[in-house]
Amino acid sequence: MFSGALSLVLFFLRGKNKSDDLEEKENYKNSLLCRFVLDGLGKKIGESVAVDEDILIIKSGKKYLGVPLKHIEKDDKTILVKGLVDRKNAELMGEKWRQESFKEIKYNTADE
Numbered sequence: 001m002f003s004g005a006l007s008l009v010l011f012f013l014r015g016k017n018k019s020d021d022l023e024e025k026e027n028y029k030n031s032l033l034c035r036f037v038l039d040g041l042g043k044k045i046g047e048s049v050a051v052d053e054d055i056l057i058i059k060s061g062k063k064y065l066g067v068p069l070k071h072i073e074k075d076d077k078t079i080l081v082k083g084l085v086d087r088k089n090a091e092l093m094g095e096k097w098r099q100e101s102f103k104e105i106k107y108n109t110a111d112e
Contacts (some may be wrong), residue, residue, distance in 0.1 A: 030074070032056060037079045048079055052097050058090075066093025 014043055026033040029051040037045045037058050046060030056072055056079070073080045 032069075032074065032079060035074075035077065035079050037067075037072075037081060039081050039085060040083065045081065045085065050097065050101070052101075055093055057094060057097050063091055064094030064098045066097055067088040087095070 031050055032048050035048050037048055037056075039045055046065065047060040048056055049059045049064075050057040051069070052066070054069045055066040056069055058067060065085075067081055067085065071082050073082055075096075
């Protein structure tokens with residue numbers, strides 16, 4: 001009888017932890033948005049605009065950059081990219097995200 005009750009309690013505790021973990025991950029990802037992103041030298045790279053799986057998407061001028069979350073560190077009001085940024089690879093990841101996420105709006109100028 002005791003073993004059955006213990007199994008039941010462990011079952012419910014295990015399920016709760018998974019949902020808590022998911023909520024915690026979502027809160028962390030949301031806390032990364034709309035922040036200035038700096039490189040290791042303190043130079044502004046751009047602004048964080050999205051998190052795609054484990055990639056932080058940064059708007060840098062007209063380009064989008066993708067940096068793995070494992071290479072970033074959240075500061076008070078900014079995000080710091082740890083180590084060197086592989087600009088070419090970051091641009092490829094950012095462009096892939098842009099193509100998958102954006103739908104360009106085309107306006108018909110003949111109606112004006």
